[in-house]
Amino acid sequence: MKPLALDAGRTNSQALLGALAIGNPYPAAHYSDDEFNAMVLKAIFVGLPAEFVAGLARRANADLSRRCEDYADERLAAGRSLPPGIWLALAPHAGPKGEALLERFAADPDAQHRRLAAAAIASALPGRPAWRDRLSVRRRMETDPEIRAVIDAALTP
Numbered sequence: 001m002k003p004l005a006l007d008a009g010r011t012n013s014q015a016l017l018g019a020l021a022i023g024n025p026y027p028a029a030h031y032s033d034d035e036f037n038a039m040v041l042k043a044i045f046v047g048l049p050a051e052f053v054a055g056l057a058r059r060a061n062a063d064l065s066r067r068c069e070d071y072a073d074e075r076l077a078a079g080r081s082l083p084p085g086i087w088l089a090l091a092p093h094a095g096p097k098g099e100a101l102l103e104r105f106a107a108d109p110d111a112q113h114r115r116l117a118a119a120a121i122a123s124a125l126p127g128r129p130a131w132r133d134r135l136s137v138r139r140r141m142e143t144d145p146e147i148r149a150v151i152d153a154a155l156t157p
Helices: 002-008 014-021 026-030 033-045 062-077 086-093 096-105 111-127 131-141 145-155
Strands: none
Touching: 002 014, 002 026, 014 026, 014 033, 026 033, 033 062, 033 086, 062 086, 062 096, 086 096, 086 111, 096 111, 111 131, 111 145, 131 145
16 A cells, blocks of 8 residues: 555646645555655645645654755745745744744735744744744734734634
């Protein structure tokens, strides 16, 4: 079963990769960190909603964050947009570069970037209490009620 799943994870087909990555607990339960990281990055690359990758919050790791930072650098250097779901994979173990990207895109004109960056920052708060102040500042500047609700939920003890 695993070789077939790994092969499906190499495709550029949104339908096939989506069946593997979105809402399917198999990869989170059976993949190595490297295999899981590659699948998550591929899902982000083909435009799948990372917020629905089963097990992402539990399986996020420093290497996945670094890979997402590198991918973001490549896309931005090429003048390309970033998929908003990248923040959920990047935030849990973000380095200084990733933190700067999160802060930048938490204020992006695109509401989906702001919502997912805020959600990613919120999910990483337990391990990064200093981000609470940043999120509070972001909350005061945010005008979208849906994004404010995400931030409020994170800031409520």
